[in-house]
Amino acid sequence: EPEVTQTPSHQVTQMGQEVILRCVPISNHLYFYWYRQILGQKVEFLVSFYNNEISEKSEIFDDQFSVERPDGSNFTLKIRSTKLEDSAMYFCASQDRLVSYEQYFGPGTRLTVT
């Protein structure tokens, strides 16, 4: 069964450093999302992406964040200058939307900023 994959599973970085989180969505899906979950809190929407453009972003997704689909398979989230409060689980999700509106999530990347 196709699934969303994410790398790395855990990333430790120092405050101020740049990180890139990688995702490989399900191959025939067209819509891609990033969400984050701070420990003990709700899963929060960050950004949606379709046709090589950001479709919608939340107020969390400020200028420090960017997304890219550099090739036909990868979907990346970059945080330019990490802060302590960026420590969270980051989930990528993908959606077909031609057939259904279900969103399928990857296993997540745990980002720890020290």
Next chain:
Amino acid sequence: QKEVEQDPGPLSVPEGAIVSLNCTYSNSAFQYFMWYRQYSRKGPELLMYTYSSGNKEDGRFTAQVDKSSKYISLFIRDSQPSDSATYLCAMSAIYGNNRLAFGKGNQVVVIP
């Protein structure tokens, strides 16, 4: 008023019991309703997906949506220890970009 409310209180039930979970929401534009299961430090796994109002059954799981009351439920029959996890409700509108709004999640423990 929060967009999606889910009482996050942990729930312990004996094996074989019925688990009942629910969420309320305030945004009347929500049309797609989902339940995800999440194990500790893992990604949400889609369990049930319902469009608009009504019931949907899949094995031991039943999802109900009452749009008039802005209330959704998940029932797990004949609960098993393997059902122990956190259950998240999530929903999205039909227009726009389908961002999911999540509840806080219910931790369920099924005791053998």
